[in-house]
Amino acid sequence: MKVNGGKVDVVLAGVGGQGIITMASVLADAAVNQGYNAIVAETHGLSQRGGTVIVHVRLGDVEAPLIMEGGGDLLLSLEATETLRYLKYVKKGAIVVMDMRIIRPPLPNVEVPQLPEILEELEKAEVEVYPVNAVGEAQALGNPRAANMYLIGYGLAIHGYGGMVSIDSLKQAIMSRVRNPESNIKVLLKGYNDGLNAVKR
């Protein structure tokens, strides 16, 4: 196993059914393909069924399965209100890439914060926020279910994932793990390019 003394902690958040476990597997596989260590902590069972989901992805020189509160380097979130829920898992100054969509919890009479308020709060929160339209971009490329790949690509462009993950190793991971790999790779690349453009700006 390659060790570069580095580690990257990536928090993935969203709603059950959005493909977050696949997202984590692809990211970790990409690091493992390059010879690095990876640990992914997920939960199964009850947490599917449309409930809130957090998956911890740890790359590099790490031992424990869970990211410490205040320890994560990035948060990739597939739903805006879930960003609020799991923000405590990242450190100050962390990168937050977030789909702007809000999914209403299926509860009668529930109060849901609106996007402008969420964005305003995140602006104040000492993190580097990148609001994106991952589901929309993925849909435009013909596969709305590939929004998770958009976020991985975007995150790579912004953060680099410590040199343990590359576009090629991600493509390889998608080829071996995901249904409809072609459209997923297209969305991955779109996310990566949009991320690069966001950095330039």
Place this chain on the structure above:
Amino acid sequence: MAHREVLAEPGRRVLMLGNVALARGALEYGIGFASAYPGTPSTEIVEALSYAARKLKAPYVEWSTNEKVALEAAYGAALAGVPALVAMKHVGVNVAADPLFSSAYTGVRAPLVVVSADDPGMHSSQNEQDNRWYGIHAYIPVVEPAGAQEAKEAMIAAFKLSEEFNHPVILRTSTRVGHTRVPVETGEIPLEKLKAKGKFKKEPTRTTLIPAHARKLRVELLEKWDRIAKRLSEHPLNSAEGPEDSKILVVGVGLGYRFAKESLSYLGLSDKVRLLKLSIPVPIPEELLLSEAEGKEKIFFVEEGEPVIETLTKSLFFDKEVMVKVAGKGNGYITKIGELTLEKVLPGLAKFLGVNYTQPDPPRVELTPPPRPPALCPGCPYRAVFYALRRALGKARVRPIYNGDIGCYSLGVLPPFQMQDTIVEMGGSIGLANGMSHVVEDQLPVAIIGDSTFFHAGMPGLANAVYNKAPMLIVVLDNRTTAMTGHQPHPGVGVTAMGEETMELDPIKVAKAMGVEYATVTDAFDIKGQEKVFVEAIEYVKKERKPALIVARGACILLAIANARRQAVKYPVYYVDEEACTACGLCYRAFNCPAISPKDDGKATIDPLLCTGCGECVQICPYNAFKPEEEPSEEWLKIMRTAKPR
């Protein structure tokens, strides 16, 4: 789920779920038998083995009706000379405890490994329970992998230990072992060994536990226990690292080792503190603990669950007059609530060692996210059943006590239904109703139980209800699968873990054979139809003072969709006719399908990506506002009622 990576070719480094790595370990050791009743976080072990068995035609793998049966089956295979694995979640061991205790007395002829998957933090369970106590209680050694990283190796070690002592072994995991993915290096799978047949050798003095035999076996058992403890002091999975002359020892038990190691590194103490990893902690390796304690002033335990090893070590030190400070969960340095995390271990360790540590201060937001509990899927047949049942109870003017059970239908506890007054354990619905029905006067006990749960633990309760004339309404939710744990088959659906066709046990026939006079099937998706039957059944219970049983049959919609995809059958998507919708809100408030939500004007709208084509909304809307994009096909309507897992 397939878990194909369980059969990855040898010599590779593959990302695997801890549970799949455990399955791989069992294959590399060469088991001939595996059984389980599904339960989070254990399910994927036997799921992966079932995949392997279909490909390799070995080992023999089964989903058993419950954990007791699963354990007995594996125990029987091991007595007949075939290495066997049985897996269950922590509470499953409660169900299987009876044969478990006996297995220590008889021992085994071929290795038997019992996997107990604990769920600290209760991600998917009704309690927290540390099943290492079972090992201590029953005199069965416990292997506890140091994280998913060690899962495969620990499984092989468990089988070898069982083989060496002809004794059952418990392999205890927890959520963060079984449901954590790590790279795993694959070895050879000995195909011939997987296929090997056994032979039962008769030796009644050992395998018949009449008191005369059991008394002798108890003496042998205690003697064996001491030999095992000695062996564990030298076992390579129990090993220490770091400076021997340190005054401080940290003991990381199982997964606790990973948290201990990372915490020490975080505090910059890795090369100053001695770290002992215990991956086979029961029976406690006394000699190893005593030798590591020599010259130490402080010992800190990090373990997942209860302070089991810490407590036993304190007792050992007391006996041997070892004077050293011991801390961990036993004296509050780490909380006993929930699962281990770095933010729980670090402050406790730092405080005990007297080093400076401040918890990182995460970014904060004022805005709170809305609650997002798991919910019944869009198109779940249970939504229609709950809806119809509530209306029927209202019409019949009875006050129900909803005795719920464990499964997806437990989600009926949430608004808008709130139709689960008790949920305690599998089978508890009929069980509690049995008692209530004899003591309440103006309330009607209703037992709501899933099909898999009915076969698991519902049948003895039902026999009791008939025998003791317990007036109750029993609703068996027959969704053709064990849904909550990921759609495993069960005795009602006609397919085995090896993918073979088999008899379908029909709960109606079972109930009738048991003497239930009122037993009938309804279509779970037909709201009005079932309402009528429910009313009739309630009248029967009121009049006859006996149990009535209804099987509400309709496939889990996820299963139906998967079946439809395989058969290239399309399901319809519904939409809202804006003209017809009056914004009454019934569908998104009282019925609460997650695919339906209110627009700003209060009218309903359906998310086509979420709609599963069940057609339940059409039946509840008083204004006929829901319409299909195209009429549902006959094939789809049939699949909704008959789909089954593979």
